[in-house]
Amino acid sequence: MHSYSKSTLCVHKGTIIDKEDEGANSPVYTSTSFGYLDKDTPMYPRYFNTKNQQALAEKISALENGERALAFSSGMAAITSTLYSLLSQGDHIIFQSALYGGTIKFITRDLNRFGISYSFVNSTHIEDFEAAIQQNTKAIYIETPSNPLLKITDLEELARLAKANNITSIIDNTFASPVNQNPIDWWMDIVIHSATKYLNGHSDVTAGAVISSKENIENIWEVARNLGGSLNAQICSLLERSLKTLYIRVKAQNENAHQLAHFLEAHQRIKKVWYPGLKSHIGHETAKKQMSGFGGMLSFEPEHSSIIELQKRLELIRPAVSLGGIDSTICSPALTSHKGLTQEEREREGISDTMLRLSVGIEDPDDLIKDLDQALESL
Ligand SMILES: Cc1ncc(COP(=O)(O)O)c(C=O)c1O
Known part of the structure; x- marks a missing residue:
């Protein structure tokens, strides 16, 4: 389905085919207990591997031109799981200072406690990000457009800087939505959404998403399944429905x-x-x-x-x-x-x-x- 345009992907991508009744929508599988005898990894909601979770992730991944995605129970669950998967004691990360307040609270309250150092860059200029790079810098994290001044950072330049320094580039793409901006097309590595916002769009669901390469998503998944920020089937179904429009x-x-x-x-x-x-x-x-x-x-x-x-x-x-x-x-x-x-x-x-x-x-x-x-x- 890769050659279809975004409006078509919104409607159709990922939909679980209802073979029995040919229904229009993905059936909702509410079980939290599944058979295990013939499987390496059984289905379990906290493993992000149930059918409704995967249908949703497939649609979101296609909309962001990623290889894989994970759907989370909130934007903050997506953000924290991603950062904990990338960073270890002794690492350094660069943040654009114009970030969502909850993300800033997490950074300033929790990262130092785990021996992770960080720098804030109060700028959208690539030279200022470059100047903040240290020999132990593992990632650069931005939001563009930013909240609330809608500051714009050049994604292509930022991704190039990150790649040249072997650093993972991350963007919270919530404000733009995948309809207006696909950071992976500009070589950014990891895209995050608070799906509570545009992806759901009806002010009645809290959710999040991370989209990236297969390898990055597998690494994030290792941490995410322990942190436990997964989505249940009913909410997956609501969000899948919202994404159609x-x-x-x-x-x-x-x-x-x-x-x-x-x-x-x-x-x-x-x-x-x-x-x-x-x-x-x-x-x-x-x-x-x-x-x-x-x-x-x-x-x-x-x-x-x-x-x-x-x-x-x-x-x-x-x-x-x-x-x-x-x-x-x-x-x-x-x-x-x-x-x-x-x-x-x-x-x-x-x-x-x-x-x-x-x-x-x-x-x-x-x-x-x-x-x-x-x-x-x-x-
Ligand atoms: C840009 C941005 N990122 C992340 C979040 C966090 O998302 P959630 O509230 O779904 O955890 C928000 C919430 O307001 C946000 O505005």
Whole structure:
């Protein structure tokens, strides 16, 4: 099925054929106990090897152009299992500093305890990543577009640097989704998703995924089955169903976000907009090179400082944490994803207390524009 386009893979790839009844969807196998007499490794959900887990992994892997994938019970389970599989005592890893707050908490709380050292690079410039490489550096980990400033790092250059230094390159591709960006095509080694976001897209599943080569996935699996962050069959089935519409959802979100970004950029009560699809965005040219769409996430700085009141006056767009759902949501990064950072750390990252982040859904863009306009004008 490799020659099919993404929208077709979303619908069909991995589906378990229901030979008996010719049903449209993968049957759901709820067992946690399977026969073992004629098998080397019996099926068991924590081994990531049941039919529904594998059907889901096959679809996700195809969408990211990987060889193999593992589906996890959360994005953080995917992230921690990957890092624990790669790193040992005495190793060093480089992180882009603009990362999801939960990932930063894990790094700063847990890595040193296991004798793993790390450096944060507050930059998207490849020279700055290069300068951070030490003789024991094992991996480089980035997010592009990043949260919440949608900073763009050049994947091709980063992967080249990593390969030249025998370092594993990892990207959290949650913000872009596989519809807009396939990092493996740019020679990145490992792709991670919080499937809680765009992959599921309906704000009703917590899940994660890792996609890579067969060899890398086998190594991650060795650790993952001990850490235990696997998904049960019912959730696999829900996520498989959601993925069938991933392509059309994300296309609509790209289009809506584009319209909203232009509307906000022209609005007299907005000081600044961050969206990689805008020419004014510092990473626009790199985003154009490596992304096939600019995504559904944007951030802006309103002129008015009462951002809580602004959010309360919205009628359609819901103030909420998380992102990537079909319904539009808004949040203050300083009060949500980056609350755990000190004021000084947020300032260093360029995240102000009055910045707002929009996760644009699939509603009619005119309705979203009207909602933002009435809330901004009412203050
Ligand atoms: C970019 C990014 N990566 C990873 C995660 C963690 O995912 P989960 O909440 O599914 O564990 C999040 C959650 O917000 C995220 O935004």
